[in-house]
Amino acid sequence: MARIALKVDVDTLRGTREGVPALLSMLSAVQADATFLFSLGPDHTGWALRRVFRPGFLKKVSRTSVVANYGLRTLMNGVLLPGPDIGRKAAAEMRAAAAAGHECGIHTWDHVYWQDNVRGRDAAWTRRQMQQAFDRYTEIFGAPPPTHGAAGWQMNDEAFRQIDAWGMAYASDGRGTGPYIPTVDGQPCRHVQMPTTLPTLDELIGVDDLTEENVHAHVLQLTEGSRDHVFTLHTEIEGGKLAPVFRRLLAGWRAQGHELVSMGTFYRAIDVGTLPQMPVMWGEIAGRSGELILQP
Structure with a gap:
């Protein structure tokens, strides 16, 4: 039976308060x-408007309803309104996910700040x-986070090293085709x-x-067969405007016979000793603006 690991990115205060319960x-x-995977610090979603000059950004925005997905108030955070502290204002919703039996982990401290800056920072x-x-997660949940999934699939070499320093066994910080051991400066990470494969x-x-x-039918075509996958969804999108689409996907995956699991469950089914070692690289993904972490 194939597995689909469901990786839920939580980017905003609205996504935490409304999308998580949904x-x-x-x-x-x-x-x-x-x-x-939770954004744990300030919500500066409005800063993302500076990406207007990034190649492909306007094309993507024209295909998706940004205001409907994120809400006008969220798009003002950090611009016309101060960025609210998500971890302070929505800790109860975060804990509810853990109480329901789901794995929780780190997405980022400040989503837009990380996504737009980490590649060039020291x-x-x-x-x-x-x-x-890390500290805010531990404060909220009373235990250290087991995993990490980078905002916008953006990382740098030190970020991969920090995951090792924390002792995390697995993370999902880029896009690719299957599990692997990343190498940084020629050295394998631990x-x-x-x-994310889909x-x-x-x-x-x-x-x-x-x-x-009809988009659910397209995704279901990609998951026919016995191959495992990681699917990334967002509380602001699948927990909001596209909730009917996600319900159809869940039903379709069950009909295909897939197990719908956490990243931790997926990791424990992997034979780590057989995984390839691959260098960290950057590249583009169809339908998304800018470069992100890719599996070679």
Whole structure:
């Protein structure tokens, strides 16, 4: 039986307060497990508007309803409104995910700040951002985080080293085809990377006649057979406007016979000794603007 690891990125205060409870209900209805990765510091979503000059950004925005997915108030955070502290204001919703039996981990401290800056920042900046998230997670959950999934699939060498320093056995920080051991400066890391293997819904809708009505069928075609996958969803999207699409996906995956699992469950099924070692690299993904971490 093939596994689909459900990796839930939680980017904003609205996504934590509204999207997390919605997704918990949907997952419970089909007895599915998932990994919730939380943004734990300030919500500066409005800063993302500076990406307007990035190649492909306007094209992507034109295909997806940004205001409908994120809400006008969220898009003002950090611009016309101060960025609210997600970990302070929505700790109860975070703990609810753990109480429902789902794995929880770190997404980031400040989502937009990390996504737009980490590639060019030094070791001290990187460690400071990551440790803030680690400390806040531990404060909220009373235990250290078991895993990490980078905001926007953006990392640097020191970020991979920090995952090792924390003693995490696995993470999902990039895109690719299957689990591997990342290497940094020619040296293998001590953790397993389990990259997102499937396209996200917002990358697909509006391309090749795919719509909210039929995009689930396209994704289900990609998951036919016995291969394992990692699917990334967002509380702001699948826990909001695209909730009907995600319900159809969950039902379809169950009909295909897949196990719907957390990243931790997926990791424990991997024969780590057989995994290839691969260098960290950057590249583009269809339907998404800018470069991100890719498996070679």
